[in-house]
Amino acid sequence: MAGKFEVYQDSAGKFRFRLKAGNGEVVATGQAYASLAGAKEGCAAVQRAADGASVVEASND
Structure with a gap:
């Protein structure tokens, strides 16, 4: 099953999304x-x- 974006309204009345696998x-x-x-x-x-997009390792500078 493919992932999906869920768009929802939070308790403060703002809209957010989450990406689910x-x-x-x-x-x-x-x-x-x-x-x-x-x-x-x-x-x-x-x-x-x-x-x-590529995957890169970030340095801890």
Whole structure:
């Protein structure tokens, strides 16, 4: 089963998203957005950024 984005309204009335893996585990969460449309655009931005993204090790400088 493929992962999915879930968009929801938090207790403060803001909209957020979480990315769930196929097994239901939350693997990423988004910031708070004022609108549902903003949260959906946040999902789209993550999808665009992840397409072809490389994995690099960060240094501990």
